[in-house]
Amino acid sequence: MTAPAATAPPAPRPAHAPRAPARRRGRFGVHLFLSTVSLAFLAPLLLAVYASLRPYEETAAYGYFSLPRHLSFDYYHQAFTDSGMGRYFLNSLLIAVPGVLLTLFLASFVAFAVSRLRIRGGLVLLMLFTAGNLLPQQVIVTPLYVLFNKIPLPYWMSASLTMYDSLWAVIAVQIAFQLGFCVFVLANFMRTLPREILEAAIVDGAGVWAQYRRVTLPLCRPALAALGTLQFTWMYNDFLWGLVFLSDGDKLPVTSALNNLRGQFFTDYNLLAAGSVLVALPTIVVFLLLQRHFIAGLTLGASKG
Amino acid sequence: MPNTRARRAKRPGPRHHTRRDLAVLGVLLGIPILLDLALIWGPTLASVGLSFTTWDGIGAIHWAGLTNYDNLFTTYPQFWPAVRHNLLWLAALGLLAAPFGLLLAVLIDRGVRFSRFYQSTLYMPVVLSLAVVGFIAQLILSRDQGALNAVIGGRNPTDWLGNPGLNIWMVLLAACWRHTGYVMILYLAGLKSVDPGLKEAAALDGASERQAFFRIVLPTLRPVNVIVGVITVIESLRAFDIVYAINKGRNGLELLSVLVTDNIIGEAGRIGFGSAIAVVLLLVSLGFIVTYLVQELRGEERR
Numbered sequence: 001m002t003a004p005a006a007t008a009p010p011a012p013r014p015a016h017a018p019r020a021p022a023r024r025r026g027r028f029g030v031h032l033f034l035s036t037v038s039l040a041f042l043a044p045l046l047l048a049v050y051a052s053l054r055p056y057e058e059t060a061a062y063g064y065f066s067l068p069r070h071l072s073f074d075y076y077h078q079a080f081t082d083s084g085m086g087r088y089f090l091n092s093l094l095i096a097v098p099g100v101l102l103t104l105f106l107a108s109f110v111a112f113a114v115s116r117l118r119i120r121g122g123l124v125l126l127m128l129f130t131a132g133n134l135l136p137q138q139v140i141v142t143p144l145y146v147l148f149n150k151i152p153l154p155y156w157m158s159a160s161l162t163m164y165d166s167l168w169a170v171i172a173v174q175i176a177f178q179l180g181f182c183v184f185v186l187a188n189f190m191r192t193l194p195r196e197i198l199e200a201a202i203v204d205g206a207g208v209w210a211q212y213r214r215v216t217l218p219l220c221r222p223a224l225a226a227l228g229t230l231q232f233t234w235m236y237n238d239f240l241w242g243l244v245f246l247s248d249g250d251k252l253p254v255t256s257a258l259n260n261l262r263g264q265f266f267t268d269y270n271l272l273a274a275g276s277v278l279v280a281l282p283t284i285v286v287f288l289l290l291q292r293h294f295i296a297g298l299t300l301g302a303s304k305g
Numbered sequence: 306m307p308n309t310r311a312r313r314a315k316r317p318g319p320r321h322h323t324r325r326d327l328a329v330l331g332v333l334l335g336i337p338i339l340l341d342l343a344l345i346w347g348p349t350l351a352s353v354g355l356s357f358t359t360w361d362g363i364g365a366i367h368w369a370g371l372t373n374y375d376n377l378f379t380t381y382p383q384f385w386p387a388v389r390h391n392l393l394w395l396a397a398l399g400l401l402a403a404p405f406g407l408l409l410a411v412l413i414d415r416g417v418r419f420s421r422f423y424q425s426t427l428y429m430p431v432v433l434s435l436a437v438v439g440f441i442a443q444l445i446l447s448r449d450q451g452a453l454n455a456v457i458g459g460r461n462p463t464d465w466l467g468n469p470g471l472n473i474w475m476v477l478l479a480a481c482w483r484h485t486g487y488v489m490i491l492y493l494a495g496l497k498s499v500d501p502g503l504k505e506a507a508a509l510d511g512a513s514e515r516q517a518f519f520r521i522v523l524p525t526l527r528p529v530n531v532i533v534g535v536i537t538v539i540e541s542l543r544a545f546d547i548v549y550a551i552n553k554g555r556n557g558l559e560l561l562s563v564l565v566t567d568n569i570i571g572e573a574g575r576i577g578f579g580s581a582i583a584v585v586l587l588l589v590s591l592g593f594i595v596t597y598l599v600q601e602l603r604g605e606e607r608r
Binding site: 027030031033034035037038041042044045047048051060063064065106107109110113117119123125127128129130131132134135136137138139140141142143144145146147172173175176177179180183207208209212233236237238239240243244255256258259269272273275276279280283284286287288291294295298299 | 322323325326329330333334336337338340341343344345346347348349351352355362409412413415417418419422423425426427428429430432433434435436437440441442443444445447450451452455456482485486487490491494535539542543545546549550561562565566569570576579580582583584586587590593594595597598601602
């Protein structure tokens with residue numbers, strides 16, 4: 001990615017001694033500006049966390065920014081038990097985990113075929129997938145809704161006996177939709193890998209599967225980690241597919257379920273705050289733990305080799 | 306150039322795939338292609354087809370010609386407000402959030418202390434689901450229980466999300482909150498790959514920081530600018546979750562995506578009509594997608 005920049009040794013920095021005082025003052029201004037903006041960006045989240053820890057009566061009586069008299073996790077407990085959020089979290093995992101794994105597997109093979117095998121029509125394939133990912137979801141929602149209603153599934157796969165109102169529908173759409181992004185990113189990434197390794201493997205008689213699995217895939221580990229983190233966040237955060245393709249409230253992923261929670265607890269905003277924080281927590285944790293991968297995933301898609 | 310020619314010369318002649326190779330290729334290319342055609346492109350074409358029919362989703366499908374489009378443009382009261390809101394969305398993300406993200410990236414890239422902290426904080430909203438952003442917006446902006454009115458005080462609380470002249474601006478603020486961090490990260494990555502030698506050379510030639518930025522750095526960021534542009538357009542056409550989480554996209558928060566959803570799910574069942582709205586959305590976005598891909602394709606050929 002940064003190969004050209006890395007090969008050029010950085011020129012020795014010219015001394016800026018005379019300009020130092022002005023620069024220091026500039027620095028102070030920059031810090032003031034950045035910390036103000038950071039605080040403004042964090043404020044809504046902090047407020048939600050603060051509200052979720054206090055009883056509603058207290059906020060109502062003393063205002064949002066008063067000092068707390070009682071702090072407790074009661075609302076979290078309530079949101080979790082009364083609304084069955086555990087089940088919704090499980091649904092989200094049941095969608096996102098197979099979704100991410102299958103998407104990465106299928107996309108990496110397509111990317112491998114397009115960028116390393118030089119198959120005929122590779123560029124067309126790449127365009128087909130990439131463009132598909134850029135379409136607004138609403139363009140495909142209607143026919144999919146009809147289609148899923150027509151695909152029968154046995155009872156052990158779906159209680160509704162159709163693909164509609166089953167997690168399969170959501171998983172399938174997630175995979176199909178996200179394939180585009182992953183193929184695009186991985187194809188660009190694989191192009192930066194040295195061809196010589198692959199050619200040596202071919203000389204050694206490696207078949208297509210070995211070229212993919214043993215030669216190319218291990219080199220893609222950083223890109224796969226980055227994409228995996230990003231895809232998990234996206235699939236977990238998705239709102240529309242669950243909303244449209246599931247009618248049984250028990251099957252909803254947690255983001256869509258929050259919508260129901262709101263109806264249930266309309267009067268208590270502090271409870272709603274707890275629900276929102278709970279839903280946001282997994283992605284925030286993933287982000288804080290895997291920040292580097294997450295950001296790499298986004299920028300991999302944006303900066304071409 | 307000579308490099309690519311040499312590479313091409315090295316390319317082995319017609320490759321002989323064994324039967325097993327062909328089977329692997331067939332299955333592992335076949336499944337994703339099938340998925341993409343069946344669940345993305347097939348439905349896209351079907352949407353176009355359905356838009357010329359009157360269909361309620363159950364009965365027979367009747368050809369309607371351009372009736373749906375005619376109704377959409379002339380009599381459907383929510384259509385033009387929705388278009389206006391989508392355009393406003395584009396303007397807000399493109400003219401406010403994106404330049405602000407660039408500014409933040411440039412400041413952080415200058416190597417200030419705590420830059421990692423700033424970076425993570427500013428980026429935090431991006432990992433939140435848009436639905437969660439919608440709920441948090443409610444916590445702050447709701448008329449009777451919202452935090453903002455609690456701060457302002459006063460006897461007549463403002464209905465930030467209920468007043469149709471006001472709510473779209475509040476929602477745009479929330480959308481910008483998220484988009485700024487996204488853009489910032491993209492520019493930060495782009496700025497890191499700008500050859501520092503270029504900036505040094507400009508400084509030695511006596512260029513001010515501002516001149517160096519606009520004449521040297523910004524032009525080299527062209528690929529990032531293109532990406533940011535594409536993302537901004539796509540995001541503003543796709544906008545849905547925030548308004549739907551707030552009030553199902555009614556009362557001043559209409560968007561094209563909401564109108565599609567309203568017409569196809571729930572009791573309305575106007576699938577033909579909903580598809581016509583989807584096709585309008587499709588045509589607008591295809592214009593941008595094709596432009597972008599053509600550009601990518603040219604880059605591909607240059608390799």
